[in-house]
Amino acid sequence: MPRIVATGTAVPGHRLTAPEFERALAAAFAPFYADTRPILRMAERCGVRERYIALPAEEILAPRSLDESNRIYQRQAIELGEQASVRALDAAGIVPDQIDLIVTVSCTGHMLPSLDAHLVERLGLRPDVRRLPITQLGCLAGAAALARTADLLRGEPESVALVVSAEFPSLTFQPGDGSMDNLVSTLVFADGAAAAVMNSGDCGLEFISSRSLLVPGTLGEMGFDLRESGFHVVLSKDVPGLLAAPFACSVTALLANRGLTVRDLAFACIHPGGPKILRAVDAALQAEGLLAPSWNVLEKYGNQSSAAVFFILHELMQAAPPPPGSYGLLAGFGPGLSLELSLLRQPL
Numbered sequence: 001m002p003r004i005v006a007t008g009t010a011v012p013g014h015r016l017t018a019p020e021f022e023r024a025l026a027a028a029f030a031p032f033y034a035d036t037r038p039i040l041r042m043a044e045r046c047g048v049r050e051r052y053i054a055l056p057a058e059e060i061l062a063p064r065s066l067d068e069s070n071r072i073y074q075r076q077a078i079e080l081g082e083q084a085s086v087r088a089l090d091a092a093g094i095v096p097d098q099i100d101l102i103v104t105v106s107c108t109g110h111m112l113p114s115l116d117a118h119l120v121e122r123l124g125l126r127p128d129v130r131r132l133p134i135t136q137l138g139c140l141a142g143a144a145a146l147a148r149t150a151d152l153l154r155g156e157p158e159s160v161a162l163v164v165s166a167e168f169p170s171l172t173f174q175p176g177d178g179s180m181d182n183l184v185s186t187l188v189f190a191d192g193a194a195a196a197v198m199n200s201g202d203c204g205l206e207f208i209s210s211r212s213l214l215v216p217g218t219l220g221e222m223g224f225d226l227r228e229s230g231f232h233v234v235l236s237k238d239v240p241g242l243l244a245a246p247f248a249c250s251v252t253a254l255l256a257n258r259g260l261t262v263r264d265l266a267f268a269c270i271h272p273g274g275p276k277i278l279r280a281v282d283a284a285l286q287a288e289g290l291l292a293p294s295w296n297v298l299e300k301y302g303n304q305s306s307a308a309v310f311f312i313l314h315e316l317m318q319a320a321p322p323p324p325g326s327y328g329l330l331a332g333f334g335p336g337l338s339l340e341l342s343l344l345r346q347p348l
Contacts, residue, residue, distance in 0.1 A: 002150035003204035003347075005094070007314040008087025009194045010080040011052035011301070012168075018049050024057040025186065032178025043187060047275045047295070051190030051302035053170040060170050066230045069171045073109030077166035078118045080193035084310075085123055085164055092197040096124040100159040103149050105134045105141035105306045107224070108168045108231070115166060125162075138223065139271055140334025141165065141306035142194075147330075147342045149198050150207035157200035166193040167305035172224070172231035185233040188274045190302030194310030205317070205328070208343040211254045215246050218337040239273075240280040242337055248284035251329065254341050262287050266326035269312040269344075271333050272298035281331070290329075306332075322346040 016024070022043045026036045033039060053060055054076045081104070089096060102125060104116040111118070114133035119125070134145050142165050149161045169189035174182050198204075221236040236242075255261055262285050270281055272294045282291050297311045304311065309332055322328055323346065330342040 002153040002198060002200055002207045004146070004313060004317070005197045005199055005201060005204040006088050006091035007194065007196045007310055007317060008084045008089070008091060009192065009311055009314050010083035010087070011192045012054045012076060012080065014053045014056055016051050016053060016057060018043070020057065021048070021051065024061060028061050028175060028186070029178060029183060039183060045275065046187040047298045048188060048190070048302040049299045052192060054168045054191050055170070060173055061175055063175050064230070066228065069230050070109050073168050073171050074111050076168055076191070077106060077109065077111065077115050077193070078122070081115055081119055081164050081166040081195070082122045084193045084195040085119060085162060088162070088195040088197050089123075094160060094197055097126050098160050099125050099129055099162045101130045101132065101149070101152065101161040103132045103134065103145050103161060103163045105137070105145045105163070105165045106167055107136060107138050107141060107305060108172055115164065119164065137306070138334035139273060139303070139305045139308070140332040140336070140338050140340050142309040143271065143330055143332025143340040143342065144212070145306070146196065146198070146309070147207065147210040147340055150210065150342070153198060153200050159199070161198045162195060163198060164193070164195045165307040165310055167191060167307045169305055172233065174229060174232055176229070177232060180237070181233045181235045185235055188298070188303040190304055192301060192304040192307045192311065194307045194314065196310060196313065203347070205313070206345040206347055208345050209254065209257060210340070210342040211250055213246055213250050213339040215242060215337045215339070218242055221337050223335040239337065240276040243277070243333055243339070244280040244284050247281060247331070247339060250339055250341055251285070254343055258343060260327060264327050265290060265329055267316060267322040267328035268294070269309050269316060269328065269330045270294045271331060272303055272308050272312070273333055274298070274303060277333065324348045
């Protein structure tokens with residue numbers, strides 16, 4: 001059975017507290033709002049109390065070319081991806097040349113050669129390690145990468161995999177864009193990298209099954225619009241409502257396939273897309289306290305796109321391991337609109 005053996009996380013060196021963020025937000029959107037008090041009230045309700053970003057706030061707010069932003073992205077992705085990977089490998093007790101497959105995910109910049117190619121030499125992986133970069137899945141990519149890696153391990157149970165996510169949404173901020181899309185994404189997004197070691201051994205969270213869904217008719221609701229100045233966020237206010245019913249149906253189907261219901265879930269790792277997303281998920285699951293780890297990560301780190309689910313898994317595995325034999329739900333949401341769900345189990 002494929003398992004997550006260990007995780008590792010890394011954040012950039014620039015930390016923003018809620019008051020610091022609110023001051024930066026007011027400065028950034030003052031040209032577009034005669035009265036910034038409404039957006040500051042939105043900041044108070046965004047659920048993020050501290051976050052980490054790739055550059056000091058004043059540099060994030062300054063105009064940059066796409067070329068400059070992408071160079072910063074590449075440097076940060078390699079450095080933090082390496083840090084998170086080393087921590088995950090150390091926690092798993094795995095030496096680098098034992099890794100047979102490295103999977104990398106990111107959507108907030110571009111690299112060719114891809115991140116995995118850079119990490120092979122820096123980590124000391126074998127030259128014949130298989131590489132799989134996954135891009136353009138957005139926030140969904142973390143959950144999808146873990147599920148697809150589990151699928152591959154079922155076919156090759158002797159293999160060991162390293163899955164790495166590196167995301168820097170702060171570098172996509174557009175200082176000349178006063179749109180609600182740019183504002184709302186700025187409220188919740190933050191930066192970070194994470195990694196997970198997976199194999200088919202005797203310990204770690206088991207991947208029982210998974211389920212994917214592309215919600216029909218929703219392609220224009222979320223994503224990035226790439227222009228000369230960089231990535232411009234597309235984010236519909238209708239996303240929480242559009243996801244709620246498909247999520248509930250998909251969870252029910254995933255669990256029913258194993259003879260389970262939501263009441264059988266003891267833990268969950270749900271992508272912290274923002275307060276409205278989490279409240280919609282909470283209403284769909286109707287399971288009190290199940291989303292506490294997601295709320296906690298949103299508060300301490302913000303929405304780190306595809307890396308966020310790794311941070312939640314890290315907390316679950318480090319701070320409060322689930323009870324033996326218990327079932328859990330891993331879920332990611334992303335552009336499409338799309339869902340990626342996995343049923344997990346803490347072994348006996």
